[in-house]
Amino acid sequence: xxxxxxxxxxxxxxxxxxxxxxxxxxxxxxxxxxxxxxxxxxxxxxxxxxxxxxxxxxxxxxxxxxxxxxxxxxxxxxxxxxxxxxxxxxxxxxxxxxxxxxxxxxxxxxxxxxxxxxxxxxxxxxxxxxxxxxxxxxxxxxxxxxxxxxxxxxxxxxxxxxxxxxxxxxxxxxxxxxxxxxxxxxxxxxxxxxxxxxxxxxxxxxxxxxxxxxxxxxxxxxxxxxxxxxxxxxxxxxxxxxxxxxxxxxxxxxxxxxxxxxxxxxxxxxxxxxxxxxxx
Amino acid sequence: xxxxxxxxxxxxxxxxxxxxxxxxxxxxxxxxxxxxxxxxxxxxxxxxxxxxxxxxxxxxxxxxxxxxxxxxxxxxxxxxxxxxxxxxxxxxxxxxxxxxxxxxxxxxxxxxxxxxxxxxxxxxxxxxxxxxxxxxxxxxxxxxxxxxxxxxxxxxxxxxxxxxxxxxxxxxxxxxxxxxxxxxxxxxxxxxxxxxxxxxxxxxxxxxxxxxxxxxxxxxxxxxxxxxxxxxxxxxxxxxxxxxxxxxxxxxxxxxxxxxxxxxxxx
Numbered sequence: 001x002x003x004x005x006x007x008x009x010x011x012x013x014x015x016x017x018x019x020x021x022x023x024x025x026x027x028x029x030x031x032x033x034x035x036x037x038x039x040x041x042x043x044x045x046x047x048x049x050x051x052x053x054x055x056x057x058x059x060x061x062x063x064x065x066x067x068x069x070x071x072x073x074x075x076x077x078x079x080x081x082x083x084x085x086x087x088x089x090x091x092x093x094x095x096x097x098x099x100x101x102x103x104x105x106x107x108x109x110x111x112x113x114x115x116x117x118x119x120x121x122x123x124x125x126x127x128x129x130x131x132x133x134x135x136x137x138x139x140x141x142x143x144x145x146x147x148x149x150x151x152x153x154x155x156x157x158x159x160x161x162x163x164x165x166x167x168x169x170x171x172x173x174x175x176x177x178x179x180x181x182x183x184x185x186x187x188x189x190x191x192x193x194x195x196x197x198x199x200x201x202x203x204x205x206x207x208x209x210x211x212x213x214x215x216x217x218x219x220x221x222x223x224x225x226x227x228x229x230x231x232x233x234x235x236x237x238x239x240x241x242x243x244x245x246x247x248x249x250x251x252x253x254x255x256x257x258x259x260x261x262x263x264x265x266x267x268x269x270x271x272x273x274x275x276x277x278x279x280x
Numbered sequence: 281x282x283x284x285x286x287x288x289x290x291x292x293x294x295x296x297x298x299x300x301x302x303x304x305x306x307x308x309x310x311x312x313x314x315x316x317x318x319x320x321x322x323x324x325x326x327x328x329x330x331x332x333x334x335x336x337x338x339x340x341x342x343x344x345x346x347x348x349x350x351x352x353x354x355x356x357x358x359x360x361x362x363x364x365x366x367x368x369x370x371x372x373x374x375x376x377x378x379x380x381x382x383x384x385x386x387x388x389x390x391x392x393x394x395x396x397x398x399x400x401x402x403x404x405x406x407x408x409x410x411x412x413x414x415x416x417x418x419x420x421x422x423x424x425x426x427x428x429x430x431x432x433x434x435x436x437x438x439x440x441x442x443x444x445x446x447x448x449x450x451x452x453x454x455x456x457x458x459x460x461x462x463x464x465x466x467x468x469x470x471x472x473x474x475x476x477x478x479x480x481x482x483x484x485x486x487x488x489x490x491x492x493x494x495x496x497x498x499x500x501x502x503x504x505x506x507x508x509x510x511x512x513x514x515x516x517x518x519x520x521x522x523x524x525x526x527x528x529x530x531x532x533x534x535x536x537x538x539x540x541x542x543x544x545x546x547x
Protein backbone atom coordinates (compact mmCIF):
# COMPACT_ATOMS: atom_id res chain seq x y z
CA UNK A 1 0.00 0.00 0.00
CA UNK A 2 2.72 2.39 1.05
CA UNK A 3 4.82 1.30 -1.91
CA UNK A 4 1.95 2.00 -4.33
CA UNK A 5 1.57 5.48 -2.90
CA UNK A 6 5.28 6.09 -3.37
CA UNK A 7 5.01 5.07 -7.03
CA UNK A 8 2.17 7.51 -7.62
CA UNK A 9 4.21 10.30 -6.00
CA UNK A 10 7.04 9.60 -8.44
CA UNK A 11 4.48 9.51 -11.28
CA UNK A 12 3.20 12.92 -10.20
CA UNK A 13 6.74 14.31 -10.20
CA UNK A 14 7.41 13.07 -13.74
CA UNK A 15 3.97 13.83 -15.17
CA UNK A 16 3.53 17.31 -13.77
CA UNK A 17 5.12 19.12 -16.75
CA UNK A 18 3.25 17.31 -19.57
CA UNK A 19 -0.02 17.57 -17.62
CA UNK A 20 0.50 21.28 -16.92
CA UNK A 21 1.39 22.03 -20.54
CA UNK A 22 -1.18 19.84 -22.29
CA UNK A 23 -4.17 18.88 -20.13
CA UNK A 24 -4.45 22.05 -18.02
CA UNK A 25 -4.60 24.35 -21.11
CA UNK A 26 -7.25 22.13 -22.71
CA UNK A 27 -9.25 22.23 -19.48
CA UNK A 28 -8.89 26.01 -19.28
CA UNK A 29 -10.28 26.60 -22.76
CA UNK A 30 -13.14 24.16 -22.12
CA UNK A 31 -14.02 26.10 -18.95
CA UNK A 32 -13.85 29.35 -20.92
CA UNK A 33 -16.35 27.95 -23.42
CA UNK A 34 -19.09 28.16 -20.76
CA UNK A 35 -18.52 31.90 -20.18
CA UNK A 36 -19.63 34.84 -22.33
CA UNK A 37 -18.37 38.18 -23.57
CA UNK A 38 -19.98 41.55 -22.96
CA UNK A 39 -18.41 44.85 -24.02
CA UNK A 40 -15.08 43.15 -24.76
CA UNK A 41 -14.89 41.71 -21.25
CA UNK A 42 -15.31 38.07 -20.30
CA UNK A 43 -18.26 37.54 -17.92
CA UNK A 44 -17.67 34.46 -15.79
CA UNK A 45 -21.23 33.15 -15.61
CA UNK A 46 -21.58 29.45 -16.24
CA UNK A 47 -24.02 28.75 -19.08
CA UNK A 48 -24.49 26.54 -22.12
CA UNK A 49 -25.44 29.53 -24.29
CA UNK A 50 -22.40 29.25 -26.59
CA UNK A 51 -23.13 25.62 -27.37
CA UNK A 52 -26.84 26.39 -27.84
CA UNK A 53 -25.83 29.12 -30.28
CA UNK A 54 -23.67 26.73 -32.36
CA UNK A 55 -26.33 24.04 -32.56
CA UNK A 56 -29.20 26.51 -32.95
CA UNK A 57 -27.69 28.68 -35.67
CA UNK A 58 -27.79 27.02 -39.12
CA UNK A 59 -24.84 29.14 -40.29
CA UNK A 60 -22.43 27.65 -37.76
CA UNK A 61 -24.00 24.22 -37.91
CA UNK A 62 -23.93 24.28 -41.71
CA UNK A 63 -20.29 25.38 -41.76
CA UNK A 64 -19.45 22.53 -39.40
CA UNK A 65 -21.16 19.93 -41.59
CA UNK A 66 -19.68 21.48 -44.73
CA UNK A 67 -16.20 21.21 -43.16
CA UNK A 68 -16.77 17.55 -42.23
CA UNK A 69 -17.81 16.91 -45.84
CA UNK A 70 -14.73 18.72 -47.19
CA UNK A 71 -12.44 16.69 -44.89
CA UNK A 72 -14.14 13.49 -46.03
CA UNK A 73 -13.48 14.44 -49.66
CA UNK A 74 -9.83 15.27 -48.89
CA UNK A 75 -9.49 11.94 -47.09
CA UNK A 76 -11.01 9.88 -49.93
CA UNK A 77 -8.99 11.69 -52.60
CA UNK A 78 -5.78 11.27 -50.58
CA UNK A 79 -6.42 7.52 -50.27
CA UNK A 80 -7.45 7.12 -53.92
CA UNK A 81 -4.16 8.71 -55.00
CA UNK A 82 -2.02 7.60 -52.05
CA UNK A 83 -2.81 3.87 -52.15
CA UNK A 84 -1.56 3.22 -55.72
CA UNK A 85 1.54 5.35 -55.05
CA UNK A 86 2.29 3.47 -51.81
CA UNK A 87 1.72 0.18 -53.65
CA UNK A 88 4.19 1.23 -56.35
CA UNK A 89 6.83 2.12 -53.73
CA UNK A 90 6.23 -1.17 -51.90
CA UNK A 91 6.74 -3.15 -55.13
CA UNK A 92 10.25 -1.74 -55.61
CA UNK A 93 13.18 -3.82 -54.36
CA UNK A 94 16.02 -2.94 -51.99
CA UNK A 95 17.49 0.53 -52.31
CA UNK A 96 14.96 1.68 -54.91
CA UNK A 97 12.15 1.10 -52.40
CA UNK A 98 13.88 3.13 -49.71
CA UNK A 99 14.72 5.87 -52.21
CA UNK A 100 11.10 6.22 -53.39
CA UNK A 101 9.86 6.10 -49.81
CA UNK A 102 12.22 8.93 -48.93
CA UNK A 103 11.02 10.94 -51.95
CA UNK A 104 7.38 10.62 -50.89
CA UNK A 105 8.09 11.39 -47.22
CA UNK A 106 10.44 14.38 -47.63
CA UNK A 107 7.67 16.79 -48.75
CA UNK A 108 6.25 16.42 -45.21
CA UNK A 109 9.13 18.59 -44.09
CA UNK A 110 8.79 21.27 -46.74
CA UNK A 111 7.46 24.49 -45.32
CA UNK A 112 3.67 24.44 -45.12
CA UNK A 113 3.33 28.15 -45.92
CA UNK A 114 5.65 27.78 -48.91
CA UNK A 115 3.59 24.89 -50.26
CA UNK A 116 0.46 27.03 -50.00
CA UNK A 117 2.22 29.91 -51.71
CA UNK A 118 3.39 27.87 -54.70
CA UNK A 119 0.14 25.93 -55.04
CA UNK A 120 -1.71 29.23 -55.10
CA UNK A 121 0.51 30.48 -57.88
CA UNK A 122 0.02 27.21 -59.81
CA UNK A 123 -3.79 27.37 -59.52
CA UNK A 124 -4.05 31.12 -60.17
CA UNK A 125 -5.22 32.89 -63.33
CA UNK A 126 -1.67 33.14 -64.73
CA UNK A 127 -0.62 29.91 -63.09
CA UNK A 128 0.94 26.79 -64.54
CA UNK A 129 -2.34 24.88 -64.59
CA UNK A 130 -4.03 27.50 -66.76
CA UNK A 131 -0.95 27.84 -68.96
CA UNK A 132 -0.84 24.07 -69.46
CA UNK A 133 -4.55 23.83 -70.28
CA UNK A 134 -4.20 26.76 -72.71
CA UNK A 135 -1.17 25.14 -74.30
CA UNK A 136 -3.12 21.91 -74.80
CA UNK A 137 -6.01 23.92 -76.28
CA UNK A 138 -8.35 22.47 -73.69
CA UNK A 139 -9.56 25.91 -72.70
CA UNK A 140 -9.72 29.15 -74.70
CA UNK A 141 -8.91 31.69 -72.03
CA UNK A 142 -7.40 31.43 -68.53
CA UNK A 143 -9.97 30.09 -66.10
CA UNK A 144 -10.75 31.49 -62.67
CA UNK A 145 -12.27 28.18 -61.68
CA UNK A 146 -9.21 26.85 -59.85
CA UNK A 147 -8.66 29.50 -57.19
CA UNK A 148 -10.68 31.08 -54.38
CA UNK A 149 -13.36 28.43 -54.16
CA UNK A 150 -14.01 25.16 -52.33
CA UNK A 151 -12.46 23.14 -55.14
CA UNK A 152 -9.17 24.98 -54.69
CA UNK A 153 -9.26 24.21 -50.95
CA UNK A 154 -9.93 20.54 -51.69
CA UNK A 155 -7.10 20.25 -54.24
CA UNK A 156 -4.58 22.15 -52.10
CA UNK A 157 -5.36 20.21 -48.92
CA UNK A 158 -5.08 16.93 -50.82
CA UNK A 159 -1.63 17.85 -52.14
CA UNK A 160 -0.43 19.05 -48.72
CA UNK A 161 -1.73 16.05 -46.75
CA UNK A 162 -1.06 13.33 -49.37
CA UNK A 163 2.32 12.27 -47.87
CA UNK A 164 0.54 11.68 -44.54
CA UNK A 165 -1.63 9.11 -46.33
CA UNK A 166 1.15 7.44 -48.36
CA UNK A 167 3.40 6.69 -45.36
CA UNK A 168 0.93 4.67 -43.21
CA UNK A 169 -0.33 2.76 -46.28
CA UNK A 170 3.25 1.85 -47.20
CA UNK A 171 3.97 0.75 -43.61
CA UNK A 172 0.82 -1.41 -43.66
CA UNK A 173 1.87 -3.02 -46.95
CA UNK A 174 5.40 -3.58 -45.71
CA UNK A 175 4.10 -5.46 -42.67
CA UNK A 176 2.55 -8.17 -44.86
CA UNK A 177 4.84 -11.23 -44.63
CA UNK A 178 6.26 -12.13 -48.06
CA UNK A 179 5.53 -15.83 -47.50
CA UNK A 180 1.80 -15.08 -47.52
CA UNK A 181 2.18 -13.66 -51.03
CA UNK A 182 4.26 -16.67 -52.13
CA UNK A 183 1.74 -19.06 -50.60
CA UNK A 184 -1.08 -17.34 -52.44
CA UNK A 185 0.65 -17.63 -55.81
CA UNK A 186 1.81 -21.21 -55.10
CA UNK A 187 -1.81 -22.11 -54.52
CA UNK A 188 -2.54 -20.87 -58.03
CA UNK A 189 -3.94 -17.40 -57.33
CA UNK A 190 -3.36 -14.80 -60.02
CA UNK A 191 -1.77 -11.47 -59.09
CA UNK A 192 -5.21 -9.90 -59.17
CA UNK A 193 -6.71 -12.47 -56.80
CA UNK A 194 -3.70 -12.22 -54.45
CA UNK A 195 -4.17 -8.48 -54.32
CA UNK A 196 -7.89 -8.68 -53.63
CA UNK A 197 -7.83 -11.59 -51.18
CA UNK A 198 -4.49 -11.05 -49.40
CA UNK A 199 -2.85 -7.64 -49.91
CA UNK A 200 -5.93 -5.42 -49.75
CA UNK A 201 -7.54 -6.95 -46.63
CA UNK A 202 -4.24 -7.00 -44.73
CA UNK A 203 -3.37 -3.41 -45.60
CA UNK A 204 -6.87 -2.08 -44.96
CA UNK A 205 -6.58 -1.30 -41.22
CA UNK A 206 -3.37 0.72 -41.73
CA UNK A 207 -4.93 2.47 -44.70
CA UNK A 208 -8.02 3.46 -42.74
CA UNK A 209 -5.91 4.68 -39.82
CA UNK A 210 -3.86 6.83 -42.25
CA UNK A 211 -7.05 8.13 -43.86
CA UNK A 212 -8.46 9.19 -40.49
CA UNK A 213 -5.17 10.96 -39.69
CA UNK A 214 -5.56 12.98 -42.92
CA UNK A 215 -9.13 13.76 -41.87
CA UNK A 216 -8.00 15.22 -38.52
CA UNK A 217 -5.26 17.29 -40.18
CA UNK A 218 -7.71 18.75 -42.69
CA UNK A 219 -10.27 19.38 -39.93
CA UNK A 220 -8.10 21.81 -38.00
CA UNK A 221 -6.52 23.62 -40.95
CA UNK A 222 -7.52 27.27 -41.03
CA UNK A 223 -4.76 28.79 -43.16
CA UNK A 224 -5.31 26.79 -46.38
CA UNK A 225 -9.00 27.79 -46.67
CA UNK A 226 -8.02 31.41 -46.17
CA UNK A 227 -5.11 31.44 -48.63
CA UNK A 228 -6.65 29.55 -51.54
CA UNK A 229 -10.35 29.56 -50.65
CA UNK A 230 -10.93 33.30 -50.56
CA UNK A 231 -14.31 34.35 -49.24
CA UNK A 232 -16.05 31.14 -50.33
CA UNK A 233 -13.56 28.87 -48.58
CA UNK A 234 -15.11 29.23 -45.14
CA UNK A 235 -14.36 26.28 -42.90
CA UNK A 236 -15.05 25.63 -39.23
CA UNK A 237 -11.39 26.07 -38.29
CA UNK A 238 -11.44 29.49 -39.92
CA UNK A 239 -14.54 30.49 -37.93
CA UNK A 240 -12.80 29.42 -34.71
CA UNK A 241 -9.70 31.39 -35.67
CA UNK A 242 -11.74 34.52 -36.44
CA UNK A 243 -13.29 34.40 -32.95
CA UNK A 244 -9.78 34.68 -31.50
CA UNK A 245 -8.87 37.47 -33.89
CA UNK A 246 -11.20 40.01 -35.44
CA UNK A 247 -14.48 38.89 -33.87
CA UNK A 248 -12.87 38.77 -30.43
CA UNK A 249 -15.31 36.39 -28.80
CA UNK A 250 -13.01 33.94 -27.04
CA UNK A 251 -15.68 32.00 -25.13
CA UNK A 252 -17.69 31.38 -28.30
CA UNK A 253 -14.52 30.42 -30.19
CA UNK A 254 -13.61 28.10 -27.31
CA UNK A 255 -17.03 26.41 -27.54
CA UNK A 256 -16.55 25.82 -31.26
CA UNK A 257 -13.03 24.53 -30.59
CA UNK A 258 -14.63 22.21 -28.01
CA UNK A 259 -16.77 20.74 -30.76
CA UNK A 260 -13.67 20.45 -32.97
CA UNK A 261 -11.80 18.71 -30.12
CA UNK A 262 -14.64 16.24 -29.54
CA UNK A 263 -14.77 15.42 -33.26
CA UNK A 264 -10.99 15.03 -33.52
CA UNK A 265 -10.85 12.80 -30.41
CA UNK A 266 -13.61 10.54 -31.77
CA UNK A 267 -11.80 10.20 -35.09
CA UNK A 268 -8.46 9.49 -33.34
CA UNK A 269 -10.13 6.88 -31.11
CA UNK A 270 -11.68 5.27 -34.18
CA UNK A 271 -8.27 5.26 -35.93
CA UNK A 272 -6.66 3.65 -32.87
CA UNK A 273 -9.38 0.99 -32.78
CA UNK A 274 -9.09 0.22 -36.51
CA UNK A 275 -5.29 0.04 -36.29
CA UNK A 276 -5.60 -2.47 -33.42
CA UNK A 277 -7.64 -4.75 -35.71
CA UNK A 278 -4.68 -5.51 -37.97
CA UNK A 279 -4.26 -9.20 -38.51
CA UNK A 280 -0.53 -9.50 -39.19
CA UNK B 281 7.52 -14.35 -64.99
CA UNK B 282 5.31 -11.36 -64.29
CA UNK B 283 1.89 -11.42 -65.95
CA UNK B 284 0.90 -8.65 -68.34
CA UNK B 285 -1.73 -7.46 -65.87
CA UNK B 286 0.89 -7.06 -63.19
CA UNK B 287 3.19 -5.18 -65.54
CA UNK B 288 0.34 -2.86 -66.56
CA UNK B 289 -0.42 -2.19 -62.88
CA UNK B 290 3.24 -1.38 -62.22
CA UNK B 291 3.26 0.98 -65.20
CA UNK B 292 0.04 2.80 -64.24
CA UNK B 293 0.96 3.23 -60.57
CA UNK B 294 4.47 4.23 -61.62
CA UNK B 295 3.14 7.00 -63.87
CA UNK B 296 0.84 8.16 -61.09
CA UNK B 297 3.75 8.11 -58.63
CA UNK B 298 5.87 10.27 -60.91
CA UNK B 299 2.99 12.73 -61.46
CA UNK B 300 2.46 12.94 -57.68
CA UNK B 301 6.16 13.48 -57.03
CA UNK B 302 6.22 16.22 -59.68
CA UNK B 303 3.37 18.04 -57.90
CA UNK B 304 4.89 17.49 -54.45
CA UNK B 305 8.26 18.87 -55.51
CA UNK B 306 6.84 21.73 -57.59
CA UNK B 307 7.26 24.19 -54.67
CA UNK B 308 11.05 23.71 -54.56
CA UNK B 309 11.49 23.80 -58.30
CA UNK B 310 9.23 26.78 -58.94
CA UNK B 311 10.55 28.97 -56.16
CA UNK B 312 14.16 28.09 -56.94
CA UNK B 313 13.59 29.01 -60.59
CA UNK B 314 11.73 32.25 -59.85
CA UNK B 315 14.40 33.30 -57.39
CA UNK B 316 17.06 33.54 -60.11
CA UNK B 317 15.16 34.66 -63.23
CA UNK B 318 12.41 37.16 -64.05
CA UNK B 319 9.02 36.17 -65.39
CA UNK B 320 7.36 38.61 -67.79
CA UNK B 321 3.98 37.94 -69.40
CA UNK B 322 4.17 34.33 -68.41
CA UNK B 323 7.52 33.78 -70.12
CA UNK B 324 10.80 33.02 -68.45
CA UNK B 325 13.51 35.51 -69.33
CA UNK B 326 16.69 33.50 -69.09
CA UNK B 327 18.82 36.57 -69.81
CA UNK B 328 17.81 38.05 -66.44
CA UNK B 329 19.53 35.26 -64.50
CA UNK B 330 21.04 36.60 -61.30
CA UNK B 331 21.72 35.51 -57.75
CA UNK B 332 21.39 39.08 -56.46
CA UNK B 333 18.18 38.32 -54.53
CA UNK B 334 20.06 36.01 -52.23
CA UNK B 335 22.18 39.02 -51.28
CA UNK B 336 19.54 41.77 -51.11
CA UNK B 337 17.43 39.47 -48.95
CA UNK B 338 19.63 40.23 -45.95
CA UNK B 339 18.99 43.99 -46.24
CA UNK B 340 15.44 43.38 -45.05
CA UNK B 341 15.59 43.72 -41.24
CA UNK B 342 12.19 42.05 -40.65
CA UNK B 343 13.39 38.89 -42.36
CA UNK B 344 16.60 38.80 -40.34
CA UNK B 345 14.64 39.30 -37.08
CA UNK B 346 12.14 36.59 -38.03
CA UNK B 347 14.97 34.20 -38.87
CA UNK B 348 16.73 34.92 -35.57
CA UNK B 349 13.47 34.37 -33.62
CA UNK B 350 12.83 31.11 -35.44
CA UNK B 351 16.32 29.88 -34.59
CA UNK B 352 16.03 30.86 -30.89
CA UNK B 353 12.61 29.22 -30.55
CA UNK B 354 13.76 26.05 -32.30
CA UNK B 355 16.96 25.60 -30.29
CA UNK B 356 15.41 26.33 -26.87
CA UNK B 357 12.27 24.28 -27.54
CA UNK B 358 14.28 21.32 -28.83
CA UNK B 359 16.68 21.34 -25.85
CA UNK B 360 13.73 21.48 -23.42
CA UNK B 361 11.81 18.77 -25.29
CA UNK B 362 14.82 16.42 -25.51
CA UNK B 363 15.54 16.76 -21.76
CA UNK B 364 11.92 16.09 -20.95
CA UNK B 365 11.76 13.22 -23.46
CA UNK B 366 14.75 11.44 -21.88
CA UNK B 367 13.23 11.81 -18.39
CA UNK B 368 9.81 10.57 -19.54
CA UNK B 369 11.25 7.67 -21.54
CA UNK B 370 13.41 6.54 -18.61
CA UNK B 371 10.30 6.64 -16.42
CA UNK B 372 8.24 4.69 -18.98
CA UNK B 373 10.92 1.96 -19.08
CA UNK B 374 11.23 1.77 -15.29
CA UNK B 375 9.74 -1.43 -13.80
CA UNK B 376 7.79 0.46 -11.15
CA UNK B 377 6.15 2.87 -13.60
CA UNK B 378 2.45 3.51 -13.03
CA UNK B 379 0.06 5.42 -15.28
CA UNK B 380 2.30 4.87 -18.32
CA UNK B 381 -0.59 4.67 -20.81
CA UNK B 382 -2.12 7.89 -19.51
CA UNK B 383 1.22 9.67 -19.58
CA UNK B 384 1.87 8.59 -23.18
CA UNK B 385 -1.58 9.74 -24.27
CA UNK B 386 -0.88 13.20 -22.81
CA UNK B 387 2.53 13.31 -24.53
CA UNK B 388 1.10 12.32 -27.93
CA UNK B 389 -2.04 14.52 -27.75
CA UNK B 390 -0.51 17.76 -29.11
CA UNK B 391 0.81 15.79 -32.08
CA UNK B 392 -2.49 14.01 -32.76
CA UNK B 393 -4.91 16.87 -32.17
CA UNK B 394 -5.42 19.59 -34.76
CA UNK B 395 -2.79 22.31 -34.08
CA UNK B 396 -5.58 24.86 -33.73
CA UNK B 397 -6.70 23.12 -30.50
CA UNK B 398 -3.17 23.02 -29.05
CA UNK B 399 -2.59 26.64 -30.07
CA UNK B 400 -5.73 28.13 -28.64
CA UNK B 401 -5.64 26.04 -25.46
CA UNK B 402 -2.15 27.38 -24.67
CA UNK B 403 -3.31 30.88 -25.62
CA UNK B 404 -6.27 30.72 -23.22
CA UNK B 405 -4.10 29.22 -20.43
CA UNK B 406 -1.43 31.90 -20.87
CA UNK B 407 -4.02 34.65 -20.85
CA UNK B 408 -5.70 33.23 -17.70
CA UNK B 409 -2.31 33.22 -15.97
CA UNK B 410 -1.57 36.76 -17.18
CA UNK B 411 1.42 35.69 -19.30
CA UNK B 412 1.93 38.03 -22.25
CA UNK B 413 2.23 36.45 -25.70
CA UNK B 414 5.74 36.41 -27.14
CA UNK B 415 8.93 34.40 -27.36
CA UNK B 416 8.27 32.40 -24.17
CA UNK B 417 4.74 31.29 -25.14
CA UNK B 418 5.91 30.28 -28.63
CA UNK B 419 8.77 28.27 -27.07
CA UNK B 420 6.30 26.44 -24.80
CA UNK B 421 4.02 25.70 -27.77
CA UNK B 422 6.88 24.27 -29.82
CA UNK B 423 8.22 22.23 -26.86
CA UNK B 424 4.83 20.59 -26.37
CA UNK B 425 4.49 19.95 -30.11
CA UNK B 426 7.90 18.32 -30.70
CA UNK B 427 7.92 16.38 -27.41
CA UNK B 428 5.91 13.52 -28.94
CA UNK B 429 8.50 12.87 -31.66
CA UNK B 430 11.44 13.24 -29.28
CA UNK B 431 9.87 10.88 -26.73
CA UNK B 432 9.02 8.23 -29.33
CA UNK B 433 12.57 8.14 -30.73
CA UNK B 434 14.26 7.99 -27.31
CA UNK B 435 11.84 5.33 -26.04
CA UNK B 436 12.32 3.12 -29.10
CA UNK B 437 16.07 3.14 -28.55
CA UNK B 438 15.69 2.51 -24.82
CA UNK B 439 13.39 -0.47 -25.46
CA UNK B 440 15.93 -1.99 -27.84
CA UNK B 441 18.66 -1.78 -25.20
CA UNK B 442 19.41 -5.08 -23.41
CA UNK B 443 18.54 -4.87 -19.69
CA UNK B 444 21.75 -6.79 -18.96
CA UNK B 445 23.81 -3.65 -19.70
CA UNK B 446 22.27 -1.74 -16.78
CA UNK B 447 22.45 -4.83 -14.53
CA UNK B 448 26.11 -5.34 -15.38
CA UNK B 449 26.83 -1.72 -14.62
CA UNK B 450 25.29 -1.91 -11.16
CA UNK B 451 26.90 -5.31 -10.49
CA UNK B 452 30.25 -3.67 -11.15
CA UNK B 453 29.47 -1.15 -8.44
CA UNK B 454 28.33 1.85 -10.46
CA UNK B 455 25.90 4.25 -8.81
CA UNK B 456 22.65 5.06 -10.61
CA UNK B 457 24.06 8.37 -11.74
CA UNK B 458 27.21 6.67 -13.07
CA UNK B 459 25.09 4.11 -14.91
CA UNK B 460 23.10 6.91 -16.48
CA UNK B 461 26.21 8.89 -17.40
CA UNK B 462 28.39 6.04 -18.71
CA UNK B 463 25.91 3.42 -19.94
CA UNK B 464 22.50 4.89 -20.76
CA UNK B 465 23.48 8.26 -22.15
CA UNK B 466 26.09 7.00 -24.67
CA UNK B 467 23.57 4.40 -25.80
CA UNK B 468 20.87 7.04 -26.27
CA UNK B 469 23.15 9.66 -27.83
CA UNK B 470 22.43 8.90 -31.48
CA UNK B 471 18.67 8.67 -30.87
CA UNK B 472 18.83 12.01 -29.07
CA UNK B 473 20.68 13.62 -31.99
CA UNK B 474 18.26 12.18 -34.55
CA UNK B 475 15.28 13.27 -32.46
CA UNK B 476 16.75 16.74 -32.04
CA UNK B 477 17.25 17.23 -35.79
CA UNK B 478 13.74 15.97 -36.52
CA UNK B 479 12.32 18.26 -33.82
CA UNK B 480 14.31 21.21 -35.23
CA UNK B 481 12.80 20.59 -38.67
CA UNK B 482 9.27 20.51 -37.24
CA UNK B 483 9.82 23.60 -35.09
CA UNK B 484 11.39 25.49 -38.01
CA UNK B 485 8.17 25.10 -40.01
CA UNK B 486 5.51 25.23 -37.26
CA UNK B 487 2.82 27.76 -38.21
CA UNK B 488 -0.65 26.85 -36.95
CA UNK B 489 0.23 26.72 -33.22
CA UNK B 490 2.69 29.62 -33.43
CA UNK B 491 0.16 32.05 -34.89
CA UNK B 492 -1.95 31.80 -31.71
CA UNK B 493 0.99 32.35 -29.37
CA UNK B 494 3.24 34.84 -31.15
CA UNK B 495 1.54 38.15 -30.29
CA UNK B 496 3.73 40.92 -31.72
CA UNK B 497 6.66 38.60 -32.20
CA UNK B 498 7.23 37.00 -35.59
CA UNK B 499 8.83 33.82 -36.86
CA UNK B 500 9.87 32.96 -40.39
CA UNK B 501 6.67 31.10 -41.39
CA UNK B 502 4.55 33.93 -39.93
CA UNK B 503 6.65 36.51 -41.75
CA UNK B 504 6.26 34.58 -45.03
CA UNK B 505 2.52 34.33 -44.49
CA UNK B 506 2.28 38.09 -43.94
CA UNK B 507 4.41 38.74 -47.05
CA UNK B 508 2.18 36.44 -49.12
CA UNK B 509 -0.90 38.40 -48.16
CA UNK B 510 0.41 41.74 -49.39
CA UNK B 511 1.76 40.35 -52.65
CA UNK B 512 5.29 39.27 -53.26
CA UNK B 513 8.71 40.47 -54.22
CA UNK B 514 11.35 38.36 -55.98
CA UNK B 515 13.21 38.27 -52.65
CA UNK B 516 10.44 36.07 -51.24
CA UNK B 517 11.31 33.38 -53.76
CA UNK B 518 14.95 33.51 -52.70
CA UNK B 519 13.93 33.29 -49.03
CA UNK B 520 11.48 30.48 -49.74
CA UNK B 521 14.15 28.54 -51.62
CA UNK B 522 16.54 28.90 -48.70
CA UNK B 523 13.83 27.76 -46.25
CA UNK B 524 13.02 24.71 -48.37
CA UNK B 525 16.67 23.78 -48.85
CA UNK B 526 17.33 24.04 -45.10
CA UNK B 527 14.28 21.95 -44.12
CA UNK B 528 14.96 19.34 -46.78
CA UNK B 529 18.60 19.12 -45.72
CA UNK B 530 17.59 18.63 -42.06
CA UNK B 531 15.02 16.00 -43.04
CA UNK B 532 17.57 14.24 -45.24
CA UNK B 533 19.96 14.08 -42.26
CA UNK B 534 17.21 12.40 -40.20
CA UNK B 535 16.40 9.98 -43.00
CA UNK B 536 20.07 9.11 -43.42
CA UNK B 537 20.49 8.51 -39.67
CA UNK B 538 17.36 6.38 -39.48
CA UNK B 539 18.13 4.39 -42.63
CA UNK B 540 18.73 0.66 -42.15
CA UNK B 541 22.18 0.95 -43.76
CA UNK B 542 23.11 3.91 -41.57
CA UNK B 543 22.21 2.05 -38.40
CA UNK B 544 24.27 -1.00 -39.17
CA UNK B 545 27.30 1.14 -39.95
CA UNK B 546 26.87 2.95 -36.66
CA UNK B 547 26.79 -0.10 -34.40
